[in-house]
Amino acid sequence: MVHRRDAAATREAILRAGVEAFTRSGYDGVGVREIAASAGVTAMLVNRYFGSKEGLFAEVVDVSVAERTVLGSDPRTLARDIASALVRRTAPEADTLDPFLLALRSAANPRAAEILRAGIEKHVEKHAVEVSRAPRPNVAIALALINGFWLMRKVIGSTALNEADEPTLAETLEQLFQILLDTPRVPLSAVGALAGRRELGKTR
Amino acid sequence: MVHRRDAAATREAILRAGVEAFTRSGYDGVGVREIAASAGVTAMLVNRYFGSKEGLFAEVVDVSVAERTVLGSDPRTLARDIASALVRRTAPEADTLDPFLLALRSAANPRAAEILRAGIEKHVEKHAVEVSRAPRPNVAIALALINGFWLMRKVIGSTALNEADEPTLAETLEQLFQILLDTPRVPLSAVGALAGRRELGKTR
DNA sequence: CGCTAATGTCTACACCCGTAGACTTGAGCA
DNA sequence: TGCTCAAGTCTACGGGTGTAGACATTAGCG
Structure with missing residues (x-):
């Protein structure tokens, strides 16, 4: 059963939204509110899971380069x-x-x-x-x-x-x-x- | 005689500051206040001479690719x-x-x-x-x-x-x-x- | 059921941005 | 000397930013 509150899935959704947004608009071209919205959450959750915008970006770079x-x-x-x-x-x-x-x-x-x-x-x-x-x-x-x-x-x-x-x-x-x-x-x-x-x- | 108020020289100074700043930090990475300050004037003078930040950028691009x-x-x-x-x-x-x-x-x-x-x-x-x-x-x-x-x-x-x-x-x-x-x-x-x-x- | 901790939201803050409009200053000329 | 208008500054506004902290919600478990 799919939980409406699934931390791992939410984290993944934010990360994927980050990859899409940063790739499309660059680091400065997109805000955490926008990324969060396209992942269906609030801006603060980004910081909760990734520490900061930079933290999310670092992980985005990591998966982007790796995959x-x-x-x-x-x-x-x-x-x-x-x-x-x-x-x-x-x-x-x-x-x-x-x-x-x-x-x-x-x-x-x-x-x-x-x-x-x-x-x-x-x-x-x-x-x-x-x-x-x-x-x-x-x-x-x-x-x-x-x-x-x-x-x-x-x-x-x-x-x-x-x-x-x-x-x-x-x-x-x-x-x-x-x-x-x-x-x-x-x-x-x-x-x-x-x-x-x-x-x-x-x-x- | 050198005028302390020299429109052409001021314009030139802003343009050169713009070339330097935009090349170093990119369009989004620099603000008009910073450009104006490094040209020794106020932010509003940038808009006075170039219409807007985009106007200044267009002229910066023009002289940059020309030379x-x-x-x-x-x-x-x-x-x-x-x-x-x-x-x-x-x-x-x-x-x-x-x-x-x-x-x-x-x-x-x-x-x-x-x-x-x-x-x-x-x-x-x-x-x-x-x-x-x-x-x-x-x-x-x-x-x-x-x-x-x-x-x-x-x-x-x-x-x-x-x-x-x-x-x-x-x-x-x-x-x-x-x-x-x-x-x-x-x-x-x-x-x-x-x-x-x-x-x-x-x-x- | 009732409790608890994880999950997510809301409000707020301090700072930045571009620029519009009113204001001040000074140079050139009669 | 006085006037005039270009040259330059000041203040302010509306909006956006990242993020800290208090708050609300819900899932899992006894």
Whole structure:
């Protein structure tokens, strides 16, 4: 039987409303009253369960960053997995609820940015580095490429990216990720193909 | 003779304070009182000269995107030029006054975003430049990498990027840009070095 | 049933915001 | 010298913010 007073469910509802609201409007763009209302409760309950608006935001960042990861796949196919997932998720018809938007729209507030930084780094530290033996700055650059691609395709709406052939797009990205993540035993032929895929059919 | 009451100079001071404040904190992150104070006047004078906060923001966007430096360069060194400029301009100690930051930090507010979009398109239309003969999607991906790198390093403040060795960072980025922009006559040695620069030393 | 503690609401406070309108000040000119 | 009007300030208003503390409600249990 479903209780009308269910603390766990209420907490979950607030959290989900927070994810939706913060992603849509950014940290400063939404008030706790609005979040609470869309969860069907009062503003004070937000503080009751999450301590403060910042506390809720921190947890929103945590679940947002955590639940959308492609990592954990086979290191040998990591670059391809990331590339194809990125192209698929940034397709024009995909839903717009994404941690990248959360970061983009909340980054203006220094306190929110600090929470974001901590949440992202915690995630990077936890999952990314242990999957790939790549140097940490390279992992960060890969993340930058992901975010930038997201920005151009989904926020700016770059026609060059939206009208491009998606498999080709994914292939190009895969090559970049492969370099950054330094996938073990990259076939040399692939490396050559990537540098001059029109001219280098013959190895000297 | 310098008048203590100089309308043009006062207007200029407010505008420059606006550029600084909006770029640093975003549209919602700063109030007209703060902008006015840092220009040495009262909040109401902002409205007197610019009509409203939005009016000031529109003019700030206008001058910010107008004075953006154009990147023209030898195609053979384009990748390196972009990479080094990117690393240099996103250094932690670099001044943070950039139209990209202005856009990023203000994009959360829909009204500000609309003003931004209008201002950017007005100037893009005026200064559209052909950068490279590379496939257009690749140029867009390069732009995505630039923007993402900027986001991660300057806005989020990724420690992995800020603590990394800058020459190495620039080198990695250069390799990526070289692939994307398909610079003619890529030296094969550079391609090999890029694919496995730690493991492939045995061929020396 | 009656008690208790968890669950949720209400009121209030202190502060911020953008801006409208009345007011004061001073520079340039006759 | 006196006048005039632009330049700049002051006060205030209506509304929004996050959140602290007192209050009300209900579920679970003896």
